[in-house]
């Protein structure tokens with residue numbers, strides 16, 4: 001790209017898009033309004049009160065009582081790094097499960113923290129194999145941590161976070177769990193599943209802007225980090241220092257919190273509380289069912305088996321003879337619709353259609369089906385006009401009926 005000349009540059013006005021890729025997803029307008037409120041000092045008592053509320057709201061989202069639950073100033077990747085840099089001391093052995101892009105990044109994090117990764121590989125598009133985790137723990141009794149991704153955004157596959165944690169705990173290892181794409185979109189029950197260190201992101205299923213990473217740490221993790229023999233290598237990330245900023249009410253300056261971004265997250269969490277966590281999960285599932293019905297009516301196929309599919313991230317095989325990138329480009333330029341490309345071994349072979357957060361609603365589903373049908377048909381793929389939309393409407397109707405019947409049964 002040629003650098004634009006300075007005198008031609010004016011205010012940036014982004015185009016209006018429907019974001020159905022792997023994130024960011026669309027943001028609820030109430031969150032955007034909250035972010036435009038006046039800035040106040042980050043040590044202002046009014047701000048401190050907001051921070052305390054935010055911790056309570058995040059505990060609700062994570063379903064935990066962990067005192068150390070707060071948003072890290074940085075995107076999901078910083079949440080990931082925060083877990084590893086605090087919990088992995090030089091020489092520590094960490095079992096890392098890799099079944100997509102983000103497991104691969106965890107390996108990098110272990111190595112950069114001075115640890116030794118023990119890598120368990122599973123096929124992209126399949127869940128982490130619990131038997132392999134059990135075997136790795138038997139062969140490496142000194143492994144202190146098992147790290148895995150709950151909802152792999154690169155493949156649209158869910159792993160059994162509860163079971164993997166049970167196995168780790170049986171061998172006295174802690175878990176680090178990536179819930180960036182999971183939180184808000186499908187159940188993440190931190191206390192019930194006894195997860196130790198969990199990080200997420202604001203830009204996927206929480207209808208919020210990118211740039212923050214909610215984390216929650218169990219008492220076991222906090223104790224471990226407090227008693228580390230070596231200093232945490234990162235000053236900014238050191239949990240022991242952050243504890244005096246987010247951990248208690250007598251706040252001492254650590255860094256200037258991203259004040260307006262936190263207003264946005266606070267509002268996103270209020271929205272989640274108003275909707276109800278279970279209803280948010282149900283909404284993601286409902287729109288997935290309709291999207292699935294429509295995509296299947298178009299003759300398109302899912303990569304992941306139904307039982308481990310994520311409703312919020314749909315991986316679809318590109319039909320033979322169709323130019324994967326050309327379809328995405330046309331969706332964007334003609335319909336203002338963004339969908340994602342495949343990564344790694346799936347590059348060029350799949351589309352990733354996200355239904356996350358504020359994007360998980362009926363108009364996104366209908367736009368996607370109709371736009372995709374239009375573009376594919378022009379490229380010579382056989383599409384019967386209206387069939388996909390009709391299948392989606394039918395799926396919605398069936399689900400509304402089922403919900404109504406359930407309500408009557410309860411009454």
Ligand SMILES: *Cc1c(COP(=O)(O)O)cnc(C)c1O
Nearest residue numbers: 075076077102151153180181201
């Ligand atoms: C998006 C994502 C991340 C990284 O989050 P950023 O906000 O992009 O830094 C990490 N893990 C998973 C599973 C993700 O989907």
